[in-house]
Amino acid sequence: MPSFLDFVLVTDPIASIASSLAIEQMCAKRQRPNLLITGTPGVGKTTFCEALASRSGLQHVEVSKLVREKRLYREWDDELDCSIFDEEMVQDALEPLLERGGCLLDFHSSSFLDENDFDLVIVLRADTSVLYDRLEKRHYPESKIKQNVEAEIFQSCLDEAQEAFEETTVSIWELQHDTEEHMEDALERAQPSPQHANCLHCSAIPDTLDTPTVSTEGVCVKVHLVIASRQEGCTSCQKSKWQKHRALQEKLSLILFCLLSCVCVSVFFSFLFCFSLLFLGKLTRSINECVLLSSCRCPCQAGRHCRPLAACLNRTNHIKG
Numbered sequence: 001m002p003s004f005l006d007f008v009l010v011t012d013p014i015a016s017i018a019s020s021l022a023i024e025q026m027c028a029k030r031q032r033p034n035l036l037i038t039g040t041p042g043v044g045k046t047t048f049c050e051a052l053a054s055r056s057g058l059q060h061v062e063v064s065k066l067v068r069e070k071r072l073y074r075e076w077d078d079e080l081d082c083s084i085f086d087e088e089m090v091q092d093a094l095e096p097l098l099e100r101g102g103c104l105l106d107f108h109s110s111s112f113l114d115e116n117d118f119d120l121v122i123v124l125r126a127d128t129s130v131l132y133d134r135l136e137k138r139h140y141p142e143s144k145i146k147q148n149v150e151a152e153i154f155q156s157c158l159d160e161a162q163e164a165f166e167e168t169t170v171s172i173w174e175l176q177h178d179t180e181e182h183m184e185d186a187l188e189r190a191q192p193s194p195q196h197a198n199c200l201h202c203s204a205i206p207d208t209l210d211t212p213t214v215s216t217e218g219v220c221v222k223v224h225l226v227i228a229s230r231q232e233g234c235t236s237c238q239k240s241k242w243q244k245h246r247a248l249q250e251k252l253s254l255i256l257f258c259l260l261s262c263v264c265v266s267v268f269f270s271f272l273f274c275f276s277l278l279f280l281g282k283l284t285r286s287i288n289e290c291v292l293l294s295s296c297r298c299p300c301q302a303g304r305h306c307r308p309l310a311a312c313l314n315r316t317n318h319i320k321g
């Protein structure tokens with residue numbers, strides 16, 4: 001599994017990097033990446049998102065809060081004492097945010113989300129005893145705690161995310177999130193670190209990452225670069241792709257040249273053949289004439305204008321024909 005290091009958030013003012021090709025390609029899709037942070041309730045999604053948002057400048061979108069505030073539900077679960085969110089209503093509410101990009105979407109469910117809206121999925125995991133304690137502190141009823149702990153044991157959120165994004169190139173990272181150290185470790189690694197922004201195609205470090213700087217309201221350059229690399233390849237990938245294209249082009253032009261040469265040569269030889277036929281025809285006719293002239297003697301030395309000779313030639317022709 002790729003570590004969080006492979007997806008480091010590097011922030012940089014957009015103006016300084018807008019000229020880079022990778023960024024331009026990435027911007028064509030959406031200005032900033034969307035990350036889905038999912039996991040069983042209590043694994044620490046909100047805590048992680050808040051910390052990540054403050055470091056990366058991405059916007060923390062807490063979907064469960066949105067559901068409560070905007071009443072994006074039509075049903076209520078009496079047993080678990082919670083709302084059953086309405087997928088369509090939530091989708092509609094999220095659409096403008098996700099279109100704009102730069103969201104850290106925090107929600108336990110992922111099956112109803114559009115796979116094209118996300119660039120990375122992080123599934124947080126917690127040890128069952130840790131999760132139990134956290135939920136107990138929330139004074140959840142026993143049945144609700146049990147249900148959530150069971151969901152964590154059966155890795156329901158991970159399975160759901162894997163199913164939702166299985167047909168895509170979106171990476172799904174499973175991160176343990178039991179302790180402060182776990183979180184600190186993940187966030188610590190999220191510091192600018194160009195050597196970790198390897199291209200997913202060729203493992204090269206994208207050229208545009210040589211001088212990353214941090215700004216609180218910056219853009220996740222490295223995330224973008226990883227995304228761009230995943231989709232298009234890094235500059236060296238592009239170069240090798242271009243070289244491959246060039247080689248293919250050269251081969252095609254060679255084949256075309258050979259074909260054209262063949263056509264030209266065959267046209268030339270056909271003309272040559274026709275001319276030779278014409279020439280040979282004329283030659284045989286003149287030889288015939290010479291033969292005829294030699295077999296018919298002119299009595300008056302008047303050549304072709306001699307009537308008896310003409311009569312002789314006609315006769316001979318007739319006899320020959």
Ligand SMILES: Nc1ncnc2c1ncn2[C@@H]1O[C@H](COP(=O)(O)OP(=O)(O)OP(=O)(O)O)[C@@H](O)[C@H]1O
Pocket residue numbers: 039040041042043044045046047048064108134177178179180181182183
């Ligand atoms: N890495 C961590 N180490 C220690 N405690 C943590 C960690 N992450 C979260 N917690 C604690 O666990 C509790 C639950 O965290 P949090 O509310 O972030 O979970 P959640 O997954 O967002 O839950 P929900 O889906 O219900 O909103 C909080 O009291 C928080 O302080």
